[in-house]
Amino acid sequence: MPLTLTPDDVEFTALRAQGPGGQNVNKVSSAVQLRFDVGASRLPDWLKTRLLAMADRRLTQDGVIVIKAQTERSQERNKADALARLQALVDAASHVPAVRRATRPTRASQRRRLDAKSQRSGVKALRGRVTD
Numbered sequence: 001m002p003l004t005l006t007p008d009d010v011e012f013t014a015l016r017a018q019g020p021g022g023q024n025v026n027k028v029s030s031a032v033q034l035r036f037d038v039g040a041s042r043l044p045d046w047l048k049t050r051l052l053a054m055a056d057r058r059l060t061q062d063g064v065i066v067i068k069a070q071t072e073r074s075q076e077r078n079k080a081d082a083l084a085r086l087q088a089l090v091d092a093a094s095h096v097p098a099v100r101r102a103t104r105p106t107r108a109s110q111r112r113r114l115d116a117k118s119q120r121s122g123v124k125a126l127r128g129r130v131t132d
Helices: 022-026 045-053 075-094 107-125
Strands: 011-015 031-037 064-069
Touching (some): 011 075, 045 075, 064 075
Antiparallel strands (some): 011 031
C-alpha cells in the first residue's frame, strides 16, 4: 500500500523564481520551497530510517527534505509539482528490493554448458594447420 502525503504534512514557502520572465519575474513570488521534516512526520519508523539514510542533496543534516519548484508560472502548479516530487522520493525509499538467494545450477544446464564448450573447442581445433 503506497503512502500518500498531503499538503498538511509539509510546509510551503513562496519565493521569487530565478531566471528570465520579463516584468512579471520581479513582482510575483511564484516559486515554492517545500520543507518536510522526516523525524516529525507520521511515516512508519522503518521508512523514516530509509529516508534519512538516503544520500540525497535535498536532505539537510537536520533531517528535513527541501524541494524547490519553479518550473511552472503559477504558485499552485509549483506546489503540486513539489508535492509530486516529494511523493516520488518517498515511494523510492519505500521500495525494498527482494533479497537474492543463491541457487545452484541444474545438472542439465551444467551439461549444456560443457557440451557447448566442447563443441566450440572442436571448431577451433579444426582451424589449425592442415598436414598432408
